[in-house]
Amino acid sequence: MHPLSVVELEQRLDQVLELDLVRLSPEQAAQALAPFSREQQERALHWSQIAAQAHVQIGQQISIHAALALPLMSDEVMGRWVYHALDLYDRKGLFPAIEAVKSVERYAAEAEARARGVGFDETVGMLSHFLQGLSGRHLQIEEGESLWTDSEKVFLPSFVGHFEQRDDNFQLYKAQLVTLWAENWYGTWRLVQGEPVQTRISQWLSVRADKVRDLAFLQRLELIRIDVVLKRVFPGIFRQRNRLLQMVGTPLIPSGWEYAVAALSDLQASLETSLLWLDRLDGEAPARLCYQEIWQIEAVDSAARARSEKERGSFQYLLWKMADELQLTEQEQQQAKFEWHQKENGEQQESVAEVELLLEDQPVAPPEIMNALTRSIIQDFGELPPEYLHPVGDAQFDPERLARNAQDVWGGTYHEEGAFLYDEWDGSRLNYRKGWAVLREMEAKLGDGNFVEESIHKYQRLVGHLRKSFEALRSADLLLKRQENGDSLDVDAVVDAMADHQQGQEMSDRLYLQNRRYNRSIAVMLMVDMSGSTKGWINDAERESLVLLCEALEALDDRYAIYGFSGWTRKRCEVFPIKRFTEPYNETVKQKIAGIESQDYTRMGVAIRHLTALLNGAEARTRLLITLSDGKPDDSDDYKGEYAIEDTRMALLEARRTGVHPFCITIDQEGQEYLSHMYGPAGYTVVDAVEKLPFKVADIYRRLTL
């Protein structure tokens, strides 16, 4: 095959990137790619197209930079480079993604090191368990440009490839994480009270002249202090860190620091010891150690400020609640004097002491939630500051804030507070788009309650029939005969066995009756398509089906919930609870069924993921997810065709993996084509006429759960 010319390349690029729609020119890329072989050109086009499916600008940048990448990277590395950029796009947005594309040369240079190095993605799961096991305030591990912490999150570089051996790289990665944890736990980031609350280090630093020199010295002193403690408490970690330093060839202790080290080795040594010794040392500033982080004092300050404000509020509120539970009068509460003292705990040397709360010299037992809070406060201040010990009532504090954990709110670009974020499967990338779809539970509208009565009247005979056939499904006691074990003897079996025995034949040992309670134990989630295409009589048929099904289900003990779903782009996916699992079938539910109306589009994957999660919260042995739909999954953005079907299929696979049985009832006559791909050959039913839907749905349900 001959290589494509510039003009041909321009055409192809236009085609795969759909550049003309966004007024970007393929010219630059086409020029750059023209000198390459056809095979290389095709590779560049292939990856550009994949990237363009996420965002056309990323695709265009890939096509431009492919010329740089092709000589430097194998196809595999190139794929990683593209996915790296797409991952960044999903998590952080367009700009960082394009930056990542542009730094193609750096990526290629690091690619080799990456092969023997240890990366963030492969280790984060294990390291976050490790970190949590170590104790102290929960630290969130995130991927960052460099190694640093803000005292709530720890940022690790995306990979470490410093050493030849993979295991050494892993030990280095772990040692870096341990440094961040230890600084938080062993009091490097101690806070001081004041307006505003700040770290002891920044308070001290504000009066220093040579800040650069002082920080370099202080950081090394702190690392020495931490390693001394680690040697005592975690000898294994200390050994590993020491070995790394020897491999790199930088000693932990610079010459001439012996006296300082002796002071730091004291059991009582703290940040203050380091600050004290700093001025007594001279010489050159020590070089960076391989596991040393880059201090971001301002970031720690601002995180600590926000945290201490929140924690103080929570703590004072909890004290108030405790006083309230002790039934003190208002005045007593105002004067309630809380104190604390350190618990004696034998030989255990911990940086954060266990404390006991006292009220009027009597120890009081704080609730569980308070223990973690107390430890976090002591981790910050080394004590419970006296300002914290005054109870403050709920008038001044919103306990909701307690429940909301900072890490629950997505830290990315979108700040979708209170919404659920779900990954979406991108079939062409064979990868998830992380936190892609934003879903909210909306209040369902109330409709005309008469609708239900009218429907029941309309299908009077059917309702009666359904009830009867559903009642036949109810749980019942089952008497199992001829069992090996059981509550009482099965006389028939005994007589037979005796007869056999008399005849000299072998006696059966199945002589018992067993009482088995046959328990249906089914939970069903009905997922109702509320997309715009259901407008009119499809919607009526859906609502009537729901009414009939509810009437029939009331004859059974099955737990059921009904949720409508609709959406408009990934940012506005919505589900409407018509009936939750915990709600009884009452007037409000009837009105909500009547109030179901067609909305926007059908973004199915995210709805399936959300409703599966809800379904898994229901206690039952069998869980069914039934979708009532009128067509393919489809949304106004790129959620169409194959992409939409693959995502829906993946969402259903995820559901199946958790033990949910999905089933689809549709009126789309062309449904066979895609439904068997999504739901499996036995996982769907096509109802051939809309007006038959009400007759069919309840019956299908009955047959499904027989």
Next chain:
Amino acid sequence: MNQQVSKQQIEEIWIEEEPYYEAVGEEIVLFESAYNNKLPLLLKGPTGCGKTRFMEHMAWRLKRPLITVSCHDDLTASDLVGRYLIVGGETRWIDGPLARAVRSGGICYLDEIVEARKDTMVVIHPLADDRRVLPMEKVGEQLQAAPEFSMVVSYNPGYQSVLKELKQSTRQRFVAIEFNYPSADLEKRIIVRETGVDAQSAQNLVKFAEMTRNLKGSGLDEGASTRLLVHAAKLMVSGISPITACSAGIGQALTDDPDMVAAVQELSAALF
């Protein structure tokens, strides 16, 4: 089916030697006074914190036979009370373990009571209040408990399943004692005493257990129990290296998740 269920066997389960038990709180005194007042007991606590050992110790202390029934989800009332078996062409009634304990005045310990089927609970109700009788419907008998009889049930409130919750009508018949993992010092003493491992290793094991308990709820269902620490210490005493002992005796026993196993391994490597 083994028709030779010997009637004597169970009544003969006397505990001759003092089982080692370290009291964490007032549980021994509480148990004794509940026993003297003929009150049934409910032991709550996570797995491996010493409930069964405590029962053995109390049976030894009170000099009563101990009849333990481990409950499972197929355990029926007949399994406890008794049933007719065919012996030599005739049916013969054979007492179940509970009936035997009631007759002989033993201590009947129903371990993990929530695992048993719901209808099983009902037969223990009349035994667990001041009537102290065991109705035996099939033989038409009401068995009055001997004065020394006592019933103890245990359950682990850590299982957060609605299905495995003890009903109020059941739980409100018992004197309840809560068990938890012993304090660090005590746990260390227990490990040393049970296994003969050196004090430093025992202390490291306790610290290690604490680290795994930090992981409870975020990856682990339960932290390492005292029982697992004893296992690891025993392995260490027989010459297995501490990291291997922790991995085989504790880490692998706690979870199958490879990330978690690796993390637990790293935690033990941090200490030893």
